[in-house]
Amino acid sequence: MNTYKEFQLSKFRFTRDDYFAHIYFPTQTGKEMEHRVDIDAFLKSLQRDVAWSFFYGMVKFDDVFGTINHYGTVEVFAGKYHKTFHQSGFWHAEELGRGEVERTFTQMLEDWVSAEFDPFAAPRETGSAVGPKRSSNIDAIHRKRVLTTRIVKQADRQEPEYPVNDGFKGMEFKYGEMHIKPGHESKFGLVNLYEYLARSDVTWNPSIVSVLEHSLFCPTTEEHRLPIKHGNDRVEWFVQLNGQIDWEVCDQKTGDLLAYVRMRPGDVCAMPSDIQHQGFAPERSMLLVWENADPKMPEKIRKGEVPGDPDKMVTMK
Amino acid sequence: MKPAKDTPLSASMAHYSKGGVDIVDPRENLKRYVYSNVYEIGARAKPYEKIAVAKNGPYVIECVVAEGAMAQWRLQPHDEFIVCLEGEVRVDFIEPRAEIAAGAHTDVPGESMGYIIVCEGNLCLLPKGMAYKFSAGKRSLLLQQAKQSDRTIFAWETICEGWSGKG
Numbered sequence: 441m442n443t444y445k446e447f448q449l450s451k452f453r454f455t456r457d458d459y460f461a462h463i464y465f466p467t468q469t470g471k472e473m474e475h476r477v478d479i480d481a482f483l484k485s486l487q488r489d490v491a492w493s494f495f496y497g498m499v500k501f502d503d504v505f506g507t508i509n510h511y512g513t514v515e516v517f518a519g520k521y522h523k524t525f526h527q528s529g530f531w532h533a534e535e536l537g538r539g540e541v542e543r544t545f546t547q548m549l550e551d552w553v554s555a556e557f558d559p560f561a562a563p564r565e566t567g568s569a570v571g572p573k574r575s576s577n578i579d580a581i582h583r584k585r586v587l588t589t590r591i592v593k594q595a596d597r598q599e600p601e602y603p604v605n606d607g608f609k610g611m612e613f614k615y616g617e618m619h620i621k622p623g624h625e626s627k628f629g630l631v632n633l634y635e636y637l638a639r640s641d642v643t644w645n646p647s648i649v650s651v652l653e654h655s656l657f658c659p660t661t662e663e664h665r666l667p668i669k670h671g672n673d674r675v676e677w678f679v680q681l682n683g684q685i686d687w688e689v690c691d692q693k694t695g696d697l698l699a700y701v702r703m704r705p706g707d708v709c710a711m712p713s714d715i716q717h718q719g720f721a722p723e724r725s726m727l728l729v730w731e732n733a734d735p736k737m738p739e740k741i742r743k744g745e746v747p748g749d750p751d752k753m754v755t756m757k
Numbered sequence: 758m759k760p761a762k763d764t765p766l767s768a769s770m771a772h773y774s775k776g777g778v779d780i781v782d783p784r785e786n787l788k789r790y791v792y793s794n795v796y797e798i799g800a801r802a803k804p805y806e807k808i809a810v811a812k813n814g815p816y817v818i819e820c821v822v823a824e825g826a827m828a829q830w831r832l833q834p835h836d837e838f839i840v841c842l843e844g845e846v847r848v849d850f851i852e853p854r855a856e857i858a859a860g861a862h863t864d865v866p867g868e869s870m871g872y873i874i875v876c877e878g879n880l881c882l883l884p885k886g887m888a889y890k891f892s893a894g895k896r897s898l899l900l901q902q903a904k905q906s907d908r909t910i911f912a913w914e915t916i917c918e919g920w921s922g923k924g
Contacts, residue, residue: 590836590882591836591838591880591882592880606762606763607762607763607765608763608764608765609763609764610761610762610763610764611763611764611765613878614845614876614877614878614879615876615879616841616873616874616875616876616879616881617873617874618871618873619871619872619873619874620850620870620871620872620873621868621869621870621871624852624870624871627870627884627887628850628870628873628882628884629880629881629882629884630873630875630879630880630881630882631879631880632878632879632880633840633878633879633880634877634878634879635878649880650836650838650880650882650902651836652816652835652836652837652838652902652903652904653816653835653904654814654816655813655816655902655904657838657840657880657902674813675813676813677811677813677818679795679810679811679818679900680776681842682765682766682767682768683765683766684765684766684776686776691782696782697781697782698780698781698782698785699778699779699780699781699782699785699787699790700778700779700781701776701777701778701779701790701792702776702777702778702779703776704766704768704773704774704775704776704794705765705766705767705768705773705796706768706773706775706794706795706796706797706842707775707776707792707793707794708791708792708793708794708795708810708811708818709778709790709791709792709793710789710790710791710811711790712789712790723765723766724765725765725766726765728840728900730811730813730818731813732813732814732816734814737814746814749789750789750790750791751786751788751789751791751913751920753812753813753814754791754809754811754812754911754913755911755913
């Protein structure tokens with residue numbers, strides 16, 4: 441009988457059944473714990489963790505399990521950043537090689553994601569992740585991300601071009617004009633960013649569109665719920681281009697609720713480096729995420745050279 | 758504009774509706790979220806003021822209202838980018854004949870490279886070393902991806918919720 445594979449990552453063990461991913465891990469108490477996550481929620485988080493190469497800082501799949509990117513190595517944890525689990529000793533964490541974690545997680549996606557389920561899609565756009573083992577959805581898992589080192593071009597999109605998403609079909613796209621001296625066009629760049637985003641076939645997946653040294657504009661289209669809780673290791677900024685997103689903000693170390701941030705078109709806010717945030721978007725929306733990709737930034741914040749509090753950062757000389 | 762199934766909620770300098778920050782844990786501080794709204798800022802700004810709405814190390818996002826012609830050319834030794842949020846802006850370019858200092862210049866000796874019309878929702882590159890000048894027939898709103906300069910205006914107390922004098 442064809443069944444889902446079981447995976448071992450150092451002392452973590454992963455299995456899945458029709459409805460749940462099961463994560464088994466040793467704890468400080470000596471007792472092994474089993475943690476269950478709804479399979480669609482687990483696969484959506486797993487997909488993003490792999491596609492983002494573990495992103496900036498902490499990617500929490502839920503309140504218990506997740507990873508922290510240390511850029512070369514990855515901390516895989518369970519219970520460590522949950523107040524009760526941590527206080528009771530029911531936690532485990534290991535620092536593992538990035539390649540080892542990436543390989544295991546990718547194999548898990550290849551085996552556990554079924555043909556009709558797309559982990560990057562909004563719920564209304566995809567089939568179900570639940571049920572018995574069947575064929576895989578390799579194309580959806582291994583989408584090529586558009587990368588740019590200066591400014592993105594419409595032509596960078598993979599072929600065939602995606603249609604405008606149903607959530608943006610009523611938008612009127614306005615096209616600029618280039619009147620540049622012949623022979624010099626390549627020095628300049630103009631892209632219809634709104635149309636570019638409207639044609640994105642993924643949600644909650646920032647991609648770089650413009651680069652000023654370490655300053656990266658990473659817009660993304662959002663709908664439903666950000667599958668992960670993101671605890672960045674640096675300050676990041678959001679500009680709501682259209683639509684609406686509400687953010688739940690919690691303490692990164694304990695998961696304690698701190699605030700709700702309600703973003704409407706034109707709203708700008710910063711996310712401090714000591715929190716985790718999860719977004720909820722009732723409609724397809726365009727969000728501009730702004731990152732400082734300076735690789736020394738986490739170390740600078742740790743040493744106190746750069747504040748992790750945005751209000752202190754913006755006022756520092 | 759109200760959302761529909763196929764059109765997300767949108768705003769303009771004339772019509773915007775801000776969200777907000779609800780602090781749940783009394784130990785948390787509203788100021789930390791540096792929360793503002795670019796349409797609100799744009800509705801009050803003078804043309805071509807470069808008002809920082811975000812800062813991360815040496816980098817900033819500036820809110821710029823374009824209306825009429827910019828008084829001077831500007832040039833930086835690094836790329837910059839603009840996103841047009843409302844209206845339509847023309848960007849003229851001159852490639853300097855010789856290297857000139859970064860910043861604002863009344864005249865730039867060099868070769869005209871032509872111009873780009875940037876409409877709402879467009880992203881445009883302002884190439885390094887290329888002098889540029891904005892102009893707009895009607896009041897328009899830009900976000901500029903830039904580095905902090907002597908022209909950057911910091912007005913957090915005026916634009917942000919929870920800072921003194923606001924919220």
